[in-house]
Amino acid sequence: MTSPSLWQPFTLGRVELPHRLALAPMTRNRANPDGTPGPLVATYYGQRASLGLVITEGTQPSDDGQGYPNTPGIYTPAHIVGWSNVADAVHAEGGALFIQLMHVGRMSHPDNTTHHRQPVAPSAISADQDMFTATGPQKTPVPRELSISDIETTIADFRHAAASAIAAGADGVEIHGANGYLLHQFLSPNSNHRADQYGGSVENRSRFVIEVAAAVAEEIGADRVGIRLSPSMPLGGINEGDIESVRTQYTHLVGELATLNLAYLHVHHVGDDELLRSFRDVWPTAVLVVRYGRTREQIADDIDADLADIAPLGQFALANPDVVERLRNDAPLNDVDPTTLYGGGETGYTDYPTLARV
Known part of the structure; x- marks a missing residue:
C-alpha cells in the first residue's frame, strides 16, 4: 500500500492540489512539425490530469531552443492556440498545467530544426553525443558560443515564452535547468569555458540561470514559476566535477534562487x-523530487523523510493514465512499451488501458 502522506492536499503557488503526486515532464515528440501541439497532445495530458500538477514535456522558447524532432514550442500564435486546447483538457479534468520551458542549447542537430542553423551554447564545445535525426543517429556538432547580446535575447525569449504559456491558459511554467540542456551547460565547468561575467567562478556560472528565473518571475509572477535542477547529472556530456564542487555550485545557486520565492x-x-x-x-x-528507478512502494519516501512535498511520476504515469486510481486501490500497473516512447501517433501514447477498460 502507498503511504498516507501521498493523499494529503497541498497548495502550490496559486493552485490547490488534491494530493502529493504530479506528472513529471517527459519528451514524447508528437507535436506538429512547426511545434504546435495537436489534438492528440491535449488528449494525452487530459487523460493524466488526475495527477493534479501536470508538468509538460520540454517546450522550446524559441527556434534556437529546439533539439529534437517534433518537440513543441510556446512562442508563436499557433503554439498558443495549440496549448490552449491542452490547458482546457487538463482543467476540464481538474488538473493544473505547468508548461516546461526547455532550451536545449548544444544538445541539438541542424537536421532537427526548421532553420537548420548551428546550435548555440555557453561555449563552442560539442556535447559529443549521438542525436536522433530523421536519417539516423548523428553526433551533436560544435555549437556557436552565445554573445552577450545573444544571452540577452535568450533571456527575453524565456520571458516571452512564459507570457505565451499564461496566454494559452497554463497555470504556470517550469524552467528546465537540468539534464544537460542550456541552463545546465552554463552551470557546468566542462561546458562553460567563458571568460566574461557568465563564466569562470561559481557566481558567474550561476548568473544566466538566475537571470532567466528572475525575468520569468517578473513577467508572470514568481508563484507561477518552478525550476528544475539536476546536480551531478551526467546527461548531455555534462561533468560538474567532484561532490564538493557540485555542492559549492548548487548551494550558491539554490540560495540565490530561493530569494525569488518561486512556486x-x-x-x-x-x-x-x-x-x-x-x-x-x-x-x-x-520541493519536488524525482529519482530514477523508484518502486511504487518508494514513491512517498522523500515526502515521508521531509525532503520533498510532491513526488512527480514518470513512467508509471506514462503507461497508466489512471495511475492515481491504481495507486489508491493498490491495483496493478501497466508496463511501458519502450518502442513507442518517442514519436508516432496514439499507440503507446493515448491508448494505454485504464482500469475501467481492462
Whole structure:
C-alpha cells in the first residue's frame, strides 16, 4: 500500500492540489512539425490530469531552443492556440498545467530544426553525443558560443515564452535547468569555458540561470514559476566535477534562487541526500523530487523523510493514465512499451488501458 502522506492536499503557488503526486515532464515528440501541439497532445495530458500538477514535456522558447524532432514550442500564435486546447483538457479534468520551458542549447542537430542553423551554447564545445535525426543517429556538432547580446535575447525569449504559456491558459511554467540542456551547460565547468561575467567562478556560472528565473518571475509572477535542477547529472556530456564542487555550485545557486520565492524547486535527484537536505532547509516554498528507478512502494519516501512535498511520476504515469486510481486501490500497473516512447501517433501514447477498460 502507498503511504498516507501521498493523499494529503497541498497548495502550490496559486493552485490547490488534491494530493502529493504530479506528472513529471517527459519528451514524447508528437507535436506538429512547426511545434504546435495537436489534438492528440491535449488528449494525452487530459487523460493524466488526475495527477493534479501536470508538468509538460520540454517546450522550446524559441527556434534556437529546439533539439529534437517534433518537440513543441510556446512562442508563436499557433503554439498558443495549440496549448490552449491542452490547458482546457487538463482543467476540464481538474488538473493544473505547468508548461516546461526547455532550451536545449548544444544538445541539438541542424537536421532537427526548421532553420537548420548551428546550435548555440555557453561555449563552442560539442556535447559529443549521438542525436536522433530523421536519417539516423548523428553526433551533436560544435555549437556557436552565445554573445552577450545573444544571452540577452535568450533571456527575453524565456520571458516571452512564459507570457505565451499564461496566454494559452497554463497555470504556470517550469524552467528546465537540468539534464544537460542550456541552463545546465552554463552551470557546468566542462561546458562553460567563458571568460566574461557568465563564466569562470561559481557566481558567474550561476548568473544566466538566475537571470532567466528572475525575468520569468517578473513577467508572470514568481508563484507561477518552478525550476528544475539536476546536480551531478551526467546527461548531455555534462561533468560538474567532484561532490564538493557540485555542492559549492548548487548551494550558491539554490540560495540565490530561493530569494525569488518561486512556486517550487524540482530536483532530478541522483543520490546526494545531504545536498538535497540543504536545498530543503533554504527553499521557502515547495520541493519536488524525482529519482530514477523508484518502486511504487518508494514513491512517498522523500515526502515521508521531509525532503520533498510532491513526488512527480514518470513512467508509471506514462503507461497508466489512471495511475492515481491504481495507486489508491493498490491495483496493478501497466508496463511501458519502450518502442513507442518517442514519436508516432496514439499507440503507446493515448491508448494505454485504464482500469475501467481492462
